[in-house]
Amino acid sequence: MMIGDVSTLDKGDEPETQGVVASSSNVFRRLRPVPAYKVVSEELERLIVSGRLKPGDPLPTEQELSESFGVNRSTVREAIRQIEQEGMLERREGRRLFVCLPGLFDLAPRATRMLMLQQTTFEELWETAVTLEPLAARLAAANANAEDLARLQANINATAALTLPGEQPDSELAELVDLDVEFHALVGAASHNRPLMLAREPISLLYKPTLRRIYARIPQSKSRALAAHRRIVEGLANADAQLAVDWTQKHMVDFHRGFQMADLDMKAPIRLFLRP
Template sequence: MFQRVVVEPAYKAVSAAIERAIVDGALPPGAALPTEHELSDRFGVHRSTVREAIRQVEREGLLQRGEGRRLFVCLPGVHDLAPRATRALLLQQTTFQELWELANTLEPLAARLAATRADAADLALLHDNLRATEALGLARESHAALVRLDMAFHALVGRASRNRPLMLAREPVGLLYDPTLQRIFGQLPQAAARNLEAHRQIVAALEQRDAAGAERWTHKHMIDFQRGFALAGLDMGTPITQPT
């Protein structure tokens, strides 16, 4: 009938209250957080409790230190949040099959949106990425760098979509492809060249504002990735591993 009462540590209650104030807009981005002394008085707790609560909120990417070590409210970016989601996926033993199913929806959608929203700066960065990839060539020692450029390419397309939830959803998935792509490039000599050609076609479609073409080429790119996975003798049901 009755269950044991779980008493939350005071620092967690304080950190939750600070986070609520930030999310609700009571503490907007750029606002200075009250001092430890002020927060200690308001919450009726020791300053050590406040200090631990603040560390918790900082880890969530909601606070940053300015000059004089004063804390200010900030908006966490995609790169702040993605590593947390990546850790959760690793702990849950997420498989590459699950990742691919999601990426096969998110990446073509990002390309379709980017075709109508990418500006000159976005396209310039994508061309820089293509040139850097071409310059590396197909040498085995360049595989790690090729993977980083591949991840950067898809992140740039995602950013050009101008859809923040989409950018946030795709980033953790992209981060986890690192070790797999390196193995595919290492075992399939043709993989790097096919990867680069797909990227060229996607950029060409973006430049032409061809949403259907950008989506179609990205979908083909994802199917090719799945085929490369199988040809490299990898098991899509294998849990993902920690990116290098």
């Protein structure tokens, strides 16, 4: 199987460097060589994104790709590894590779790392969340189906069983935090708006260590969160967007207040909150 309409590359790990001698006017500058595996991975990604290679399609063998692109198999192997990391390929039937759609959790950790590298503060994160979460609730009120509501109710039931007054073991607090993060992800999923789901997922991954601190230092915050979740689901179940949005906003403001009461610094880089 021949792949794409790309120029044939010389065999080897990298294409030959294209050098341009600078003139006295410094108009020209040397071009940087691009590793051959990156050229191959970018072409494979282009074919997947364009739909020429569709989810479920088997990827040609390393030998076939090597012949199509005019590179050696080690170059193809490295290119494939790059595409697998993007979540666009999966191995089935032994070691055979198939095209697939990347899931949210394939992309979210990468975005989370980028937020950390950019020295993003929790205040910035909250400013984004306080916009995205009410939007998710508004869309979910219009689009949630019976299955969405059943999942949300199951989440609330599990949360209620673990929401106890006073201090609790770390293991129970960890479960409560997981359920809280899951609740907001379920509301996002009930919106049935895929760009929104993708946009909010990296933010939700960063809630975990912070929520754990708040629950541990302010025990009453657990029951307040549960009460807010119940009212949000009430709004979704009755297709009452205003109720769902109002309670989501109250919930986010309450979270902000809990953050301050727990004596946590909103202006600190989020990487600090990922420490145990």
